[in-house]
Amino acid sequence: MSLTRELNKKQSPFRQLVEGCTPALAIAGGRSPEGKRVAERLGFYDLVKARSLAPLPDGVTDARRHSPTVGMAFDIRTRMMLGKFEPRRSASAMGMDVFNHLLAPLLPNGQHISDVLGDAFLEAERLTRDGDDVDQDYASIVFTWCESLYRAGGRAIRSSLGERLSAARNVDEVYDSIPPLMLEDIARLRIVNQRQIKHWHLRMRHGALPILLRRLLSRRRRRRLVHRQHPLRLQGQGHHHSAVGAESLHAAPGLPHPRSRQRLPGRAHRHLVTTTGDSQNLGHRRDSW
Secondary structure (H helix, E strand, C coil): CCHHHHHHCCCCHHHHHHHHHCHHHHHHCCCCHHHHHHHHHCCHHHHHHCCCCCCCCCCCCCHHHHHHHHHHHHHHHHHHHCCCCCHHHCHHHHHHHHHHHHHHHHCCCHHHHHHHHHHHHHHHHHHHHHCCHHHHHHHHHHHHHHHHHHHHCHHHHCCHHHHHHHHCCCHHHHHHCCCHHHHHHHHHHHHHCHHHHHHHHHHHHHCCHHHHHHHHHHHHHHHHHHHHHCHHHHHHCCCCCCHHHHHHHHHCCCCCCCCCCEECCCCCEEEEEEEECCEEEEEEEECCC
16 A cells, blocks of 8 residues: 555545545645636645756656655655654564565565565664664665565565565675665755754654643642642641641642652652651652653
């Protein structure tokens, strides 16, 4: 299954979901005068006329084979640049599982392919962690090949990918077999999109800050409320409480029992309330993120 194929099918559940969420897209996809007006308002005609910032490299003769692999690889490469790609929790790892358990037993050289591709996956994992930009471009292609086994299964292994893996004798030959034009295309996409990806990274890093501040302020207000209403403080100010009244206050929701150590809920900060005699000490401990 590919996203493009699903969007091209008028009856596909995914296309119906998209058009249901954004009716304007459904109208823009039609050929009526209204559809053309909506498409123009959304900027689709300008998008078609726009100059490509990362055109296909010279020498690509079969874009239908080249572009899907590069597109999937750049999706992985983008997640690497955002620090959000975890190889062992990805569709690439699932592709390795699919091949090892379902496809390899059916192929005469299945064990060989499993060995060389498994080594290539481990090397790509290392490059994701320790490699430079070019190393990670290589890794993204290997992860794409693994993911294609999950998405296309036997069709992927019957393609040129299967021939490439069958011919490779070791992990070095797997990496040497990566087409240079694919690496060049990924490098172009990476370079022209660096500014956008950096912007996304900053938004992701700072996006939770307003929520965190609201939670922190809420906890400070709660701490002040406990500080004002604690029965021992009231007692220290000359107010008299009977034993029954004091116990009732101690059991009231939201108020800590005297001489207790209560941890109020929270993720970024947790406040510790301690009491000693007639005095109260309010402190806080900063948790690790």
